Amino acid sequence: MFAAPFDYARPKTLDEALSLLSKHGDEARLLAGGHSLIPAMKLRLAQPRLVVDIGRLDGLRQIEARDGRLAIGAMVTHAEIAASRTLADLCPLLVEVASAIGDLQVRNKGTIGGSLVHADPAGDWPAAILALDAEIEIAGPQGRRTVTAGAFFTGILETAVKPGEILCEIRVTAAAASAYVKTEQKASGFALCGVAAVVDATARRVRVGITGVAPVPYRAAAVERALEGQALAEGSLAAAAGQAAAGVTPLADIHASADYRAHLARVNTARALQRAASR
Amino acid sequence: MKLTGTYRLAAPPARVFAALVDPDVLQRCIEGAERLVRTADDQYDVHLRLGIGTVKGAYVGTVRLTDQQPPDRFTLHVEGKGAPGFVRGSARIQLTAAGAGTVAICDADGQVGGVVSAVGSRLLDATARMLMDRFFERLGAEVR
Structure with missing residues (x-):
């Protein structure tokens, strides 16, 4: 697997990088860590004329x-x-x-x-x-x-x-009480379902972010609403987690069906909330 | 790959049907379609420039309309080929009056091959659905 020929630029400043992008339009691609772009280039799914390496820009690494x-x-x-x-x-x-x-x-x-x-x-x-x-x-x-x-x-x-x-x-x-619970696809490590929960016991509020389940990652709004102003007891967390896939059309592929992804969303949400609340 | 979708459009079936068989409207509704050139009755060459994230490619293909029964249904056939792979599929579109508007049911069956299907299978179904949703979203705006 070899990438198609491309030019390479390594700007030193953000302005320089931006002006390269505006000059070359969609012929240019930014290179960060390269763990998505480079494989796509080797498969020739991506064939940018110019790769703009932003690895040496000041001010993006702190x-x-x-x-x-x-x-x-x-x-x-x-x-x-x-x-x-x-x-x-x-x-x-x-x-x-x-x-x-x-x-x-x-x-x-x-x-x-x-x-x-x-x-x-x-x-x-x-x-x-x-x-x-x-x-x-x-x-x-x-x-x-x-x-x-x-x-x-x-x-x-x-x-x-x-x-x-x-x-x-x-x-x-800053948020102290939080947790991430993921069920991963074993070969790739990508999330079949990943749930991040942040709990604010004083304000009696939670925020839940879910990846891997829907085409676009989402906040579990129904879960958050159900717990608004509630004492965060184990029972109420588990009940609210039942809404984790409400209104969502889950992804389905060879690794997990839509129903299984929705199920994982509910289970992982309950676990993430409980773990976050205990921290 | 099979896909089914149901969409509500704010115009009667006759108007929706007319829009769906109009190449200018199709060009505006098909994501990435730059040009639709008529080559025969109900047949067009299509030039697509489609970028889904890292995968950007130019595709050349044909669009064909068959089984036209205005204003109720027709079948849309698409074939395309580009560096990332190829796509071949058809979609049966059924229009039913619902109040002042239309309910469109789209039953699509397609194959995607080449490199894009070998490495992108995880995202193919969801991407196809996204493109279909956008098609009907734009169509809805066209007939409003």
């Missing part, structure tokens, strides 16, 4: 606690997140999800920004990003804009990031 919020650069790898002390203290959900991704090679090279932009409906990050109600900062020729997690995923392999734009940063609020 994890910072800032104004009570956490900012994670788009080019931070899964492994760096899994090993981050700052995140382990303030937002352990990100550490838990990063540790559950693929295998060591994928975690060492793959990046949170690259994974989010690729938007595989069975990727792990969407569940966490939704449960944390993250903000996603996107740079484009007209400057920067911020999109909420709920508006980020727009279709299969499609996001709010438009051609010519670059995802720069993911911002979340």
Whole structure:
């Protein structure tokens, strides 16, 4: 498997990268960790004329606690997140999800920004990003804009990031009581169903993000509504989790039927909520 | 791969039918269709430029309409080929009046082959459904 011939550019600044994208339009593709793009290029499913490697850009590789919020650069790898002390203290959900991704090679090279932009409906990050109600900062020729997690995923392999734009940063609020429960496809590690839950016992509120089940990852709105203002007892968590696939048309493939995915959504939601509530 | 979908459209069946057999409307409703060129009665060459995430490709194919029974039903046949693979399929579309509008039932059966099916099988069904949903969403906007 060899990629079709392509040109390679490694800009040093974000502006340089943006101007390469605007000059070359859809002939150019951004290279982050390369764990989705490179295999697609080798299979010649993707044949960009120009690969713009953003691996050396300044300012996309940091994890910072800032104004009570956490900012994670788009080019931070899964492994760096899994090993981050700052995140382990303030937002352990990100550490838990990063540790559950693929295998060591994928975690060492793959990046949170690259994974989010690729938007595989069975990727792990969407569940966490939704449960944390993250903000996603996107740079484009007209400057920067911020999109909420709920508006980020727009279709299969499609996001709010438009051609010519670059995802720069993911911002979340610290959350202690959280958990990620995934049933994975054994060979690939992709989620047949991954559920991230964040519990706020004081405000009596939960947020649940689900990946792998529907064509587009989603917040389990019916579960969240059922628990709004409720004391988070084991019985009420389990009952609410029964709504985890309400109104959703689940994916079906050789690995799991639609009914099985819906079942996993309910079971994993109950487990994630209980685990989060106990933390 | 079999797909069935039911869609509500805010126009009577006669209007929906007329839109569905109009190449200009088809071109606007089929995701990625750049050009539809008539080659015979009810037959068109179609040029598609379709990008689903990383998989971007140009496809050339034909669209054919058969079994036309206005304003109730017809069958749409699509065949296309490009670097990522090929697609071949047909969709039976049945239109039924419902109040002032129409309920369209689309019964599609298709095959996808080549590299895209070998490595993308996990997402093929869901992607096909997404494209079908978008087709009817745009059609709904066309006939409104």
